[in-house]
Amino acid sequence: MANQEVKPVAPERRPRRRLRTPNPVVRARILAASMDLIRTRGFSTLRIDELAAQAEISVGTFYLYFDGKDELFTSLVVEHTRLLRERLEQAMAGAPNEEERAERRLDAYLDFVEENEHAFLHFLRAGSMQTTVGDLSTWALGQHAEDVRPLVDESIRSGAIRAVDAELLVQAVLASTQHLAGYWLQHKDRYTRAQIKEFIRELSLAVLVGLRPR
Amino acid sequence: MANQEVKPVAPERRPRRRLRTPNPVVRARILAASMDLIRTRGFSTLRIDELAAQAEISVGTFYLYFDGKDELFTSLVVEHTRLLRERLEQAMAGAPNEEERAERRLDAYLDFVEENEHAFLHFLRAGSMQTTVGDLSTWALGQHAEDVRPLVDESIRSGAIRAVDAELLVQAVLASTQHLAGYWLQHKDRYTRAQIKEFIRELSLAVLVGLRPR
Numbered sequence: 001m002a003n004q005e006v007k008p009v010a011p012e013r014r015p016r017r018r019l020r021t022p023n024p025v026v027r028a029r030i031l032a033a034s035m036d037l038i039r040t041r042g043f044s045t046l047r048i049d050e051l052a053a054q055a056e057i058s059v060g061t062f063y064l065y066f067d068g069k070d071e072l073f074t075s076l077v078v079e080h081t082r083l084l085r086e087r088l089e090q091a092m093a094g095a096p097n098e099e100e101r102a103e104r105r106l107d108a109y110l111d112f113v114e115e116n117e118h119a120f121l122h123f124l125r126a127g128s129m130q131t132t133v134g135d136l137s138t139w140a141l142g143q144h145a146e147d148v149r150p151l152v153d154e155s156i157r158s159g160a161i162r163a164v165d166a167e168l169l170v171q172a173v174l175a176s177t178q179h180l181a182g183y184w185l186q187h188k189d190r191y192t193r194a195q196i197k198e199f200i201r202e203l204s205l206a207v208l209v210g211l212r213p214r
Numbered sequence: 215m216a217n218q219e220v221k222p223v224a225p226e227r228r229p230r231r232r233l234r235t236p237n238p239v240v241r242a243r244i245l246a247a248s249m250d251l252i253r254t255r256g257f258s259t260l261r262i263d264e265l266a267a268q269a270e271i272s273v274g275t276f277y278l279y280f281d282g283k284d285e286l287f288t289s290l291v292v293e294h295t296r297l298l299r300e301r302l303e304q305a306m307a308g309a310p311n312e313e314e315r316a317e318r319r320l321d322a323y324l325d326f327v328e329e330n331e332h333a334f335l336h337f338l339r340a341g342s343m344q345t346t347v348g349d350l351s352t353w354a355l356g357q358h359a360e361d362v363r364p365l366v367d368e369s370i371r372s373g374a375i376r377a378v379d380a381e382l383l384v385q386a387v388l389a390s391t392q393h394l395a396g397y398w399l400q401h402k403d404r405y406t407r408a409q410i411k412e413f414i415r416e417l418s419l420a421v422l423v424g425l426r427p428r
Binding site: 137171175180181 | 394411
């Protein structure tokens with residue numbers, strides 16, 4: 001899907017004028033400046049006047065290119081998703097086998113995540129309320145992790161599964177279960193509850209089987 | 215952690231007066247009314263005046279109990295996390311074995327997700343930009359899913375893994391990988407990049423092993 005097709009549905013209200021022939025260099029400069037600012041201190045406190053100063057343009061010029069922060073953020077995600085896919089593709093090119101392809105892909109992904117730490121976390125946790133106990137969605141998953149953790153510890157202790165990192169395993173299982181539940185709600189035309197349930201069960205069992213002591 | 219300790223860190227600014235002896239019945243009525251409204255049409259368009267009408271209180275009374283929508287939402291998540299944990303615990307009680315416990319737990323979780331569909335999706339996707347191609351984080355994951363999907367299809371076709379639902383498998387693997395990457399960034403004091411990478415690799419391999427044809 002081309003870049004310009006992905007736009008926020010409720011752009012900030014503002015009398016809007018757009019250039020007939022936007023300058024791609026200016027647009028790229030705005031995106032680059034915003035990444036610089038996000039990298040040092042995150043997106044939520046980013047101000048348009050600061051961004052304009054960093055990009056060496058006027059605030060008015062910024063609004064000729066973007067409706068506001070929502071559209072800027074959407075453009076950044078679209079642009080970086082495209083770049084990331086290219087990088088992953090390139091990273092895998094020339095790998096001698098499937099295992100090595102997977103290895104290189106994962107490395108390139110972690111490179112990207114690390115380079116874009118602030119933007120990635122904003123993307124992942126955006127809108128999750130910042131509370132006195134930290135990010136609200138992280139807190140809620142952590143509550144459930146407390147309940148599930150003893151089961152995983154016991155599975156490791158009893159030798160049913162290998163001694164992997166119990167906390168990471170709990171986080172991975174809960175996150176994928178939560179995501180699949182959300183995916184189901186967003187695709188009820190394609191999946192019944194029974195199908196989602198069966199899949200989660202099969203995947204959980206597969207993980208247990210795959211983690212049996214070697 | 216007790217309910218009242220979890221608060222948004224940047225509550226909406228508003229001259230604030232709190233009751234010395236808040237009425238728990240009124241508080242519960244506000245929470246119940248907000249759940250009713252969220253259930254029928256979601257959280258983002260919920261208005262305080264509507265909520266007050268539904269709860270049969272004045273707008274002024276609402277603000278004696280909550281700073282605004284952020285604090286209301288935080289309270290709803292805290293309350294429902296507590297209720298969900300209790301439900302999961304109860305669901306598992308009396309199950310004859312570990313497999314049945316897992317089965318009942320999953321069923322109770324899906325019950326909860328289904329009953330609270332709008333609130334759950336808001337919680338999961340809150341703040342993710344709503345765009346012309348739908349929720350931005352769903353779109354971005356979908357882009358990567360397009361790239362990974364052929365690999366999974368091929369693994370199924372070649373008989374390396376069983377004929378599970380390829381789309382759900384891709385979604386689960388990408389979501390847990392993304393979550394673990396975010397977890398690492400939030401816990402760099404506890405995990406090195408090498409540890410996270412090794413764990414993602416081991417988990418991915420375990421899934422493949424566990425999904426081998428029976």
